[in-house]
Amino acid sequence: MDQYDVAIIGSGPGGYVAAIRCAQLGMKTAIIEKYSTLGGTCLNVGCIPSKAMLDSSHHYEDAIKHFDEHGIEIPGEVKVNLEKMIARKQGVVDQTTKGIEFLMDKNKITVYKGVGSFKDATHVNIKKNDGKTEEIEAKNIIIATGSKPSTLPFIKLDKERIITSTEALELKEVPKHMIVIGGGVIGLELGQVYKRLGADVTVVEFMDRIIPGMDGALSKELTKVLKKSKMKFALSHKVKSVERKGDQVIVKADNKKGEEVVFEGDYCLVAVGRKPYTDGLNVDAAGVKLDDRGKVIVDEHLKTNVDNIYAIGDVIKGAMLAHKAEEEGTLVAELLAGQKPHIDYNLIPGVVYTWPEVAAVGKTEEELKEAGVEYKSGQFPMRALGRARASMDIDGFVKILADKKTDEVLGVHMVGARVADLIAEAVTAMEFRASAEDISRMSHAHPTYAEAVKEAALAATDNRPLHV
Numbered sequence: 001m002d003q004y005d006v007a008i009i010g011s012g013p014g015g016y017v018a019a020i021r022c023a024q025l026g027m028k029t030a031i032i033e034k035y036s037t038l039g040g041t042c043l044n045v046g047c048i049p050s051k052a053m054l055d056s057s058h059h060y061e062d063a064i065k066h067f068d069e070h071g072i073e074i075p076g077e078v079k080v081n082l083e084k085m086i087a088r089k090q091g092v093v094d095q096t097t098k099g100i101e102f103l104m105d106k107n108k109i110t111v112y113k114g115v116g117s118f119k120d121a122t123h124v125n126i127k128k129n130d131g132k133t134e135e136i137e138a139k140n141i142i143i144a145t146g147s148k149p150s151t152l153p154f155i156k157l158d159k160e161r162i163i164t165s166t167e168a169l170e171l172k173e174v175p176k177h178m179i180v181i182g183g184g185v186i187g188l189e190l191g192q193v194y195k196r197l198g199a200d201v202t203v204v205e206f207m208d209r210i211i212p213g214m215d216g217a218l219s220k221e222l223t224k225v226l227k228k229s230k231m232k233f234a235l236s237h238k239v240k241s242v243e244r245k246g247d248q249v250i251v252k253a254d255n256k257k258g259e260e261v262v263f264e265g266d267y268c269l270v271a272v273g274r275k276p277y278t279d280g281l282n283v284d285a286a287g288v289k290l291d292d293r294g295k296v297i298v299d300e301h302l303k304t305n306v307d308n309i310y311a312i313g314d315v316i317k318g319a320m321l322a323h324k325a326e327e328e329g330t331l332v333a334e335l336l337a338g339q340k341p342h343i344d345y346n347l348i349p350g351v352v353y354t355w356p357e358v359a360a361v362g363k364t365e366e367e368l369k370e371a372g373v374e375y376k377s378g379q380f381p382m383r384a385l386g387r388a389r390a391s392m393d394i395d396g397f398v399k400i401l402a403d404k405k406t407d408e409v410l411g412v413h414m415v416g417a418r419v420a421d422l423i424a425e426a427v428t429a430m431e432f433r434a435s436a437e438d439i440s441r442m443s444h445a446h447p448t449y450a451e452a453v454k455e456a457a458l459a460a461t462d463n464r465p466l467h468v
């Protein structure tokens with residue numbers, strides 16, 4: 001039987017990063033993955049393919065809506081070839097997942113392709129994809145089995161017309177009317193893809209706003225911009241049934257007044273969140289405890305109730321984000337090597353890759369109010385930037401929240417072009433506990449979108465932005 005210092009079950013961004021860091025630190029490492037490709041949800045059916053589709057559809061939208069204004073004329077009709085678009089997306093996925101195979105090889109990590117299930121706390125049975133079984137022994141085991149799309153109890157996903165994000169990345173036609181249940185990140189990103197490609201899109205959301213966990217100002221701005229693109233929103237609507245009739249899907253919901261509202265479309269994307277995935281893992285054999293929502297229970301060192309078993313990523317509490325899973329993978333590897341790593345969960349940024357993008361880190365204004373923290377706020381509109389006007393990406397703003405007395409930055413919230421990248425500056429500043437004045441006194445290249453960060457910091461420091 002092969003023996004390892006550490007065995008990792010699941011090869012998503014949590015698992016594969018944990019494997020690389022363990023190997024870098026000199027541990028004999030194995031990773032077990034039930035799918036034929038590595039990279040988990042993120043690389044195969046999540047972050048990477050959705051961004052590939054967002055980029056392709058963005059190019060199309062630019063071609064039909066904005067090229068003319070730039071003085072670019074296209075003779076003839078610009079058309080979408082969805083099959084080719086999806087094939088390109090798959091090419092990006094294939095390249096990326098192969099890259100992980102390469103990294104496993106480079107770091108001398110043994111890869112097992114099959115379903116891993118606990119025999120006991122130090123042994124894992126692997127039901128391999130080739131039909132054979134193998135047992136391995138490991139001193140430490142990391143559960144990194146991720147998550148799966150969740151649904152509502154009364155919805156029967158047929159995966160043809162009533163679909164999850166996974167099928168939405170593989171459609172054979174552009175829907176005529178896509179009904180998206182859930183105004184969170186995944187629903188909005190994929191909704192925007194199909195809106196750009198020509199579908200009518202209606203987002204039905206239970207809460208009174210989209211991206212409910214984020215600062216209210218972001219939600220307002222994004223709603224405004226998406227409405228301009230003719231995306232429709234039914235907020236405060238509680239979906240109560242989803243039915244397929246031939247090629248049609250009928251969604252019934254109750255609005256705030258309790259009246260029934262009926263939506264008819266040809267596709268319904270169910271994007272109501274994701275649930276932790278431990279099917280087939282046989283956690284009971286190892287004595288690992290789950291909470292009542294199926295998440296693996298861990299302590300502050302991401303250790304389960306069993307001494308040598310850890311868990312990371314979507315399968316445990318916290319934000320379901322690839323970069324959060326990655327940080328946790330690194331943390332566990334370094335803990336096993338005797339180091340003292342730390343993650344500040346307050347500083348894990350959240351991003352929505354619609355256009356304009358939305359990005360945030362730290363506390364929202366609502367959270368500061370609720371906690372009774374005295375704060376000041378500085379905001380700067382993207383439209384006041386030369387760079388934004390040059391590219392015609394004028395929607396959005398940067399808002400910085402800072403402690404009223406100390407000026408320490410407590411939260412940064414952005415909507416606009418490339419803010420998914422800009423948020424890194426805010427994370428760096430907050431990791432070093434910068435004040436708004438610190439940011440405002442740093443040189444930001446001109447003309448860039450990043451100037452909005454400096455200007456918002458000037459506004460937060462003592463209300464003296466330069467360009468508004």
Ligand SMILES: Cc1cc2nc3c(=O)[nH]c(=O)nc-3n(C[C@H](O)[C@H](O)[C@H](O)COP(=O)(O)OP(=O)(O)OC[C@H]3O[C@@H](n4cnc5c(N)ncnc54)[C@H](O)[C@@H]3O)c2cc1C
Pocket residue numbers: 009010011012013014015032033034035039040041042043045046047048050114115116117144145146147165186277278279280281312313314315320321322323324325353
């Ligand atoms: C459409 C979509 C878009 C997204 N976009 C973003 C984004 O832009 N940015 C972002 O940060 N996050 C995004 N996410 C979320 C992100 O994909 C997840 O947070 C991330 O993949 C979690 O990583 P993980 O390692 O915990 O688990 P996963 O990536 O889910 O990987 C778990 C792996 O474990 C394997 N596995 C499970 N059980 C077993 C077993 N018993 N034996 C062997 N293998 C097993 C699974 O097959 C899977 O490969 C997106 C998700 C979706 C669905």
